[in-house]
Amino acid sequence: MFHSPPSAIRLETEALYRDHHRWLLGWLRLRLGCPERAADFAHDTFYRVLTRPQPSRVGRPRAFLTRIATRLMIDDSRRARLERAWLEAHAAFMEEHGAAPSPEEIAELVDTLEAVARLLDGLPDKPRRAFLMSRLDGMPQADIARALGVTVSMVKKYLAQALVHCHLALRESA
Amino acid sequence: MSTAAGLDQVDDDSRRHALPERLLEEAARWRVQLDDPALPRETHQAFERWRCRHPDHAQAWQAINAIWDATAGASRPGAREALERTFEEEQGDARRWLGRGAGLLLILLVLMPLAWIVSGIPSPAHLLADHHTAVGEIRTVELPDGSRMVLNTATAVDVRFDDDQRRIRLHHGEIHITVAPDSRRPLEVVTDHGRARALGTRFGVRRVESGNTAITRVTVQHSRVELCPAGGDHCRELRQGQQADTDGRHVTEPVTVDPEASAAWTTGRLVADDVPVTDVLRELARYRRGFLHIDDTGLAGMRVSGVIPLHDTDRALKALESTLPLRARRYTPWVIRVSGES
Numbered sequence: 001m002f003h004s005p006p007s008a009i010r011l012e013t014e015a016l017y018r019d020h021h022r023w024l025l026g027w028l029r030l031r032l033g034c035p036e037r038a039a040d041f042a043h044d045t046f047y048r049v050l051t052r053p054q055p056s057r058v059g060r061p062r063a064f065l066t067r068i069a070t071r072l073m074i075d076d077s078r079r080a081r082l083e084r085a086w087l088e089a090h091a092a093f094m095e096e097h098g099a100a101p102s103p104e105e106i107a108e109l110v111d112t113l114e115a116v117a118r119l120l121d122g123l124p125d126k127p128r129r130a131f132l133m134s135r136l137d138g139m140p141q142a143d144i145a146r147a148l149g150v151t152v153s154m155v156k157k158y159l160a161q162a163l164v165h166c167h168l169a170l171r172e173s174a
Numbered sequence: 175m176s177t178a179a180g181l182d183q184v185d186d187d188s189r190r191h192a193l194p195e196r197l198l199e200e201a202a203r204w205r206v207q208l209d210d211p212a213l214p215r216e217t218h219q220a221f222e223r224w225r226c227r228h229p230d231h232a233q234a235w236q237a238i239n240a241i242w243d244a245t246a247g248a249s250r251p252g253a254r255e256a257l258e259r260t261f262e263e264e265q266g267d268a269r270r271w272l273g274r275g276a277g278l279l280l281i282l283l284v285l286m287p288l289a290w291i292v293s294g295i296p297s298p299a300h301l302l303a304d305h306h307t308a309v310g311e312i313r314t315v316e317l318p319d320g321s322r323m324v325l326n327t328a329t330a331v332d333v334r335f336d337d338d339q340r341r342i343r344l345h346h347g348e349i350h351i352t353v354a355p356d357s358r359r360p361l362e363v364v365t366d367h368g369r370a371r372a373l374g375t376r377f378g379v380r381r382v383e384s385g386n387t388a389i390t391r392v393t394v395q396h397s398r399v400e401l402c403p404a405g406g407d408h409c410r411e412l413r414q415g416q417q418a419d420t421d422g423r424h425v426t427e428p429v430t431v432d433p434e435a436s437a438a439w440t441t442g443r444l445v446a447d448d449v450p451v452t453d454v455l456r457e458l459a460r461y462r463r464g465f466l467h468i469d470d471t472g473l474a475g476m477r478v479s480g481v482i483p484l485h486d487t488d489r490a491l492k493a494l495e496s497t498l499p500l501r502a503r504r505y506t507p508w509v510i511r512v513s514g515e516s
Contacts, residue, residue, distance in 0.1 A: 039450060078260060082503045085259035089252030091465040103469055103513065113257055119245075120261070128261065134209070135245040136254035141209065160208075162513045166241045168196055170407035 011107075013050045021046070022160045024065050024095055031073070075114070082113045118173070119166040130155050133161035193234045200224070202232035205242050225298050296421045303330035303345055312442055312484070320354035321361065324440045326380070327461045327484075335359075344390075365390040368420040371400040378404075378437055382419070393417040395433040401425050436458035444482040444490075451476040451498060457510055458487050465509050472514030473500060 021042065026087060030039035044067045058064045086109060094100060101109070116136075120128050126148055133139040141159075145152045203220050206215070225231050239278070307313050307325045315323045319336055323332065329347025334340075340361040342349070353361050353372045361372045363379045367390040372378055375397035382391050394402050394412045402409035403420045412418055416428040417436070435445040446454050452473050459466040461484050476498055482490045491502045499515040 026341075040443055051505075079266070081260045081263055084509070085263075086252050086256035087465065087467075087505055087509045089255035089259070090250075094465065100465075100467060103467075103472075103511070109250060109253070112250075113253060116245060116248050117257055118258060119241075130256065131245075132254045132257055135242070136249045136257070138246070138249065140211075142205075156203070156206045159206045160199065163202035163205060163238050163241055164195065164198045166245070167237055168195075170241070171192065 017046055020061055041069055044072050079110055083110045089115055119169045123165045127158040127162045130158035132161055197230055197234040201238040205238050207309045209259040219458050224259050247494050304332045306330040309463045324350045326439055344379055350437055351377040352376045370402045375396045377402040389419045391419045393436045395437050444484055446480055448479050451478045452479055458490055462487050467511040469513035
C-alpha cells in the first residue's frame, strides 16, 4: 500500500535498510526471543520509516530505528491486552445475547479501543475512569460521582480535564 | 463511519489552528455543563452567548464537542471494561483496581456473569430443576418407572410422573431416553416448542439454540415417536433413524440420520463422518466453559471424519490441530479462537 513515497524518503529508507536491517533484526531477536516476530517487527519498522509524512535527517540511525521498533512493540502488547480484555468482558454479554463477533469485528473494535486508549494516555486514574463511564457506558454524572465516591462537581471537573487532555493528545499526534 | 475513522476526523479539525488551553478548558466546562438533562434555560442562553462572542470560542467548542461525540461512538458492551483493564495492567497495579470500593459494584456486575460461565452452570434457574448437568457433564439418571434418561452437557429437566402420565420437561440442553414400556401411561418430553410422545422406544430430544432462534429437535434411535408442535395439531410420526425439528408452529419434514452416531454422545463420543469442521467445533463448544470462537471464513471447506472424545475437549482441539490446517489461539483457559492456518 505504498502511494509512491517521495524519493527522498525512499532513498533514505533504502540506505537505512541496507546498513542497519540485519542489526535491527538481531536487536529485536534478543528482546523477543522469536525469529518470526523479530522479522515482523523489523518489517513494520521499515514500513513506518518509509511511510512517515516528512523526511528528517536521521542523526543516529540505530537509535532512530530502535525508538520506532520499541513503540511498535508497546502498541502490539497493548493491542493484545485490549483484545483479550474485551473478549473476556464481552463473553459475559454474549452468554446473554448469543451474538458472537467475527474476527473482523474484533479487529475493528480493537482499532477503536486503541485509538481511545492513545487519547487517554497520561491522564490520571479518576478523570480517565469518569470519562470512560460517561462516554462508553453513558452513565449520568450523578452515578459516576457515586461510583467514584466523589461529588458531582468533582466529576464535572474530571470530565472537562479529560476532554482537554484528549484534544491536546490529538493535536500532538497530528 | 467507524469510530476509529471518526477520531481521525477530529484529528484533522484540531490541526488547523492551535487554540489556547484556556479556551479549550472553557469549552470543555460548557460541554460538561450541557450534559445535565435538567439544565436551566438561562444556562443554555449563557452558553450560546459565550459561543457567539468570538470565532475562537466556536472553534474550541467544535473541537471539544467532536471528541465528546466521537468517544461515545466507541461504546460497545465490554469496551469500557477492556480499556480499564488494559490501563490497570499497564500500570502493573491490579490490586488497587479491586481494592477501591468505588468501581467495585461495576466490577461485580461484569464478573458475576463470568462466574456463571466459569462455574459451568448456564443460569441460576438451572439449579432449581429436578435434574441438571453442568457444562461438559454427561450423566445418566434412572427414572422411577425404570426408564433411563441420559442428560447431555448443560441440561436441565423436571420430571412429573403420576398415575396417568409420565412427563419430562426439558428446560435446557439435550436428553436421550430409553423408555420402559407402560401401555397405560404414555411418556412425553415437553419443551416450549412442542412435545414428543414415545410409542415405546429410544429417542433423543434437544433444544437447539443459536442467536435469537430456538427449536426442538427429535431423533429416533428405535421404534417410533410422535412429534407435535406446541401451537398446532399437525403432528408427525417419526420412525427409526429419522429426525425432525419443531419451532412451535410446524414440524419439519423428517430427514434420515445414522441412529447410532446421533446418540454417540450418550457414551461420551462424537462421531463425525465427513462433516464440516465448523460443525464439529460448534458441537465441542457445547462441552466447554467459556467462549470458543470459530472463524467460519478461514475454516470453510475443511471437513473431518473420526471419533472425537467429548470428556476432554482440550485434547479434542489438539487432535484437530494436529490433523488439520487450523490453529486454536488461547487467550485465557476460557476464551479460545479457532481459525484457519494462514
